[in-house]
Amino acid sequence: xxxxxxxxxxxxxxxxxxxxxxxxxxxxxxxxxxxxxxxxxxxxxxxxxxxxxxxxxxxxxxxxxxxxxxxxxxxxxxxxxxxxxxxxxxxxxxxxxxxxxxxxxxxxxxxxxxxxxxxxxxxxxxxxxxxxxxxxxxxxxxxxxxxxxxxxxxxxxxxxxxxxxxxxxxxxxxxxxxxxxxxxxxxxxxxxxxxxxxxxxxxxxxxxxxxxxxxxxxxxxxxxxxxxxxxxxxxxxxxxxxxxxxxxxxxxxxxxxxxxxxxxxxxxxxxxxxxxxxxxxxxxxxxxxxxxxxxxxxxxxxxxxxxxxxxxxxxxxxxxxxxxxxxxxxxxxxxxxxxxxxxxxxxxxxxxxxxxxxxxxxxxxxxxxxxxxxxxxxxxxxxxxxxxxxxxxxxxxxxxxxxxxxxxxxxxxx
Numbered sequence: 001x002x003x004x005x006x007x008x009x010x011x012x013x014x015x016x017x018x019x020x021x022x023x024x025x026x027x028x029x030x031x032x033x034x035x036x037x038x039x040x041x042x043x044x045x046x047x048x049x050x051x052x053x054x055x056x057x058x059x060x061x062x063x064x065x066x067x068x069x070x071x072x073x074x075x076x077x078x079x080x081x082x083x084x085x086x087x088x089x090x091x092x093x094x095x096x097x098x099x100x101x102x103x104x105x106x107x108x109x110x111x112x113x114x115x116x117x118x119x120x121x122x123x124x125x126x127x128x129x130x131x132x133x134x135x136x137x138x139x140x141x142x143x144x145x146x147x148x149x150x151x152x153x154x155x156x157x158x159x160x161x162x163x164x165x166x167x168x169x170x171x172x173x174x175x176x177x178x179x180x181x182x183x184x185x186x187x188x189x190x191x192x193x194x195x196x197x198x199x200x201x202x203x204x205x206x207x208x209x210x211x212x213x214x215x216x217x218x219x220x221x222x223x224x225x226x227x228x229x230x231x232x233x234x235x236x237x238x239x240x241x242x243x244x245x246x247x248x249x250x251x252x253x254x255x256x257x258x259x260x261x262x263x264x265x266x267x268x269x270x271x272x273x274x275x276x277x278x279x280x281x282x283x284x285x286x287x288x289x290x291x292x293x294x295x296x297x298x299x300x301x302x303x304x305x306x307x308x309x310x311x312x313x314x315x316x317x318x319x320x321x322x323x324x325x326x327x328x329x330x331x332x333x334x335x336x337x338x339x340x341x342x343x344x345x346x347x348x349x350x351x352x353x354x355x356x357x358x359x360x361x362x363x364x365x366x367x368x369x370x371x372x373x374x375x376x377x378x379x380x381x382x383x384x385x386x387x388x389x390x391x392x393x394x395x396x397x398x399x400x401x402x403x404x405x406x407x408x409x410x411x412x413x414x
Contacts, residue, residue, distance in 0.1 A: 010091035012157050013084035014126075015072040021129035023076040027088035028068040035059055035066070041073035054078055058085045062095035078102055079168035080128045080161065087157035104167045104205075108182040110240045111208035113267050116140050116405050117308060118337040118353045119346045120186060124149035125158035128165070134183070135171035137343035141184035142171050146198050147191065147213050155190065159201045162187060166205035184208045186244070192220055196227050203231040206239050209267065214275065215245040216252040218262035225263040242267040244310070248275035253294045256301035268308035270339070271298050274315075284315075286322050288329075299334040311338035320348050327352025350406070360403050366396035 015024035023041075037052050044051075055069060058081070069085070076084070079102040089095040121139040123130045125146045134142045144162045146155065172182035187202050188211035189195035195212065202210070212224050221243060228241055243266045245259050252259065253276070260269050273284055273291050282290040295311065302309035311330040314323045323345055330338055331353050340349055355363070365383060370393045373381045381388040403409045
């Protein structure tokens with residue numbers, strides 16, 4: 001037990017008028033006197049005893065027996081309370097090698113390699129207020145971000161908070177047509193080598209996809225794959241863990257195919273256009289002509305490697321028509337989805353990446369003609385007076401499959 005080590009006081013978390021679903025912790029280690037907890041909270045009359053009891057449990061798990069703790073609560077849930085206290089304790093130099101893990105909810109079904117990834121909603125890793133309802137907006141995936149949205153001084157605390165969110169937050173929602181929808185749970189780690197430390201906390205909690213930022217070589221993907229596999233082995237995990245490299249520089253784009261084929265765990269390539277255009281010294285525009293070569297290079301490399309191509313985010317959250325045009329153009333280029341930074345963008349993105357009713361009708365006719373030809377033992381497929389080449393049939397089959405996955409067709413349709 002830790003009883004007399006001399007360490008400094010530390011803080012973690014946030015408080016203020018604009019803060020909600022979070023709390024601030026001041027932690028002062030002592031050499032005697034046991035645990036003293038001071039709590040400020042608007043809900044103290046109702047939940048004060050529960051918050052104090054949880055704080056005691058977290059400190060015990062971290063083997064802290066003498067300390068003064070001041071908590072300023074702004075409606076934090078238990079997984080946030082645990083994360084903020086643990087971060088403060090670690091910053092004070094205590095709790096080394098210990099974790100105060102919240103109760104784990106049931107993990108969703110492992111993510112399929114080729115599942116829909118039309119929309120990926122970024123959530124800053126230091127903002128728990130965005131975590132709780134993220135799944136209700138119906139994104140195909142949520143991204144708990146440890147990289148660009150997190151200040152360098154908060155990387156350690158964000159890592160613990162995201163770890164706890166993976167254990168405690170249900171990112172699902174109910175959908176009328178397709179039943180329960182669970183967003184794929186992605187984590188964007190930091191640029192290597194810092195990102196390897198993120199893996200130590202994140203991988204044991206069973207995320208579906210690790211996004212690797214600023215990838216410029218295949219070796220970086222291999223390094224993440226190797227370390228993630230080691231952690232899974234240490235914890236006895238056999239759950240699928242996919243990788244999605246993010247290409248954000250001219251060198252990364254030039255090495256796109258090597259990066260896409262570096263690991264069998266890679267399911268998609270995506271691009272970060274802010275960093276890419278900065279690397280070129282070009283101005284990022286709504287039309288995207290300055291990045292067209294890079295995006296096409298990425299699409300080609302992804303399809304050649306048999307993985308999905310995912311486009312960047314559209315940064316103007318007020319311009320829904322511009323977002324729609326960007327999404328439709330992305331789909332036409334061969335992308336299967338894109339990132340988003342606001343829930344209001346999700347529905348527009350889904351519409352932009354959906355095939356039209358005319359496309360679906362034509363594809364269904366091609367599939368029906370193909371199946372009829374197969375049943376009759378014919379090697380040539382025709383539709384009316386036109387011969388249908390095998391690549392056209394393959395494209396139609398894929399479109400029908402995606403339309404079904406999007407809920408645009410009944411699963412019993414041909």
